[in-house]
Amino acid sequence: MALYRLAGSPQVTLPQESPYVDVTPEHPHYREIIWARESGISFGWSDGHFRPEAAASHASMAAFLYRYAGEPGVNLPEQSLYADMTADSPFYRESTWLKKRGLVFWSESWFQPDGAVTRADFAELIYQYEQGK
Numbered sequence: 001m002a003l004y005r006l007a008g009s010p011q012v013t014l015p016q017e018s019p020y021v022d023v024t025p026e027h028p029h030y031r032e033i034i035w036a037r038e039s040g041i042s043f044g045w046s047d048g049h050f051r052p053e054a055a056a057s058h059a060s061m062a063a064f065l066y067r068y069a070g071e072p073g074v075n076l077p078e079q080s081l082y083a084d085m086t087a088d089s090p091f092y093r094e095s096t097w098l099k100k101r102g103l104v105f106w107s108e109s110w111f112q113p114d115g116a117v118t119r120a121d122f123a124e125l126i127y128q129y130e131q132g133k
Contacts, residue, residue, distance in 0.1 A: 004032040007039075012031050014031060020033070020048060059090060059114065062098050063091050066093070098125075101129070105125075105128070
């Protein structure tokens with residue numbers, strides 16, 4: 001939802017029927033959720049759920065910000081920059097982009113892809129991104 005605000009809270013055409021089984025049009029963040037879907041930032045889960053109350057992981061946060069940035073090109077090293085990821089790990093491209101931009105601040109050598117992102121972590125990440133890191 002922070003990315004929606006960072007984008008200037010753009011107008012969104014809201015569908016009368018939600019594309020997610022666990023998010024109704026009355027959900028307090030329906031507009032932001034639909035914007036994320038229409039913007040190609042977040043598509044929910046393959047089972048049709050969005051899981052709005054679930055904590056985001058480092059990997060999903062990396063994907064959201066990478067997509068928000070327009071999926072910029074990134075040279076991927078054959079050897080992972082992280083001790084806990086390989087070149088064929090999910091979200092390797094996105095996490096490598098974060099590292100090369102200097103946006104991974106929680107560890108020098110571990111990405112912790114399944115680690116939960118706190119609101120403070122995400123706020124710091126967005127701040128650093130906006131500062132041009």
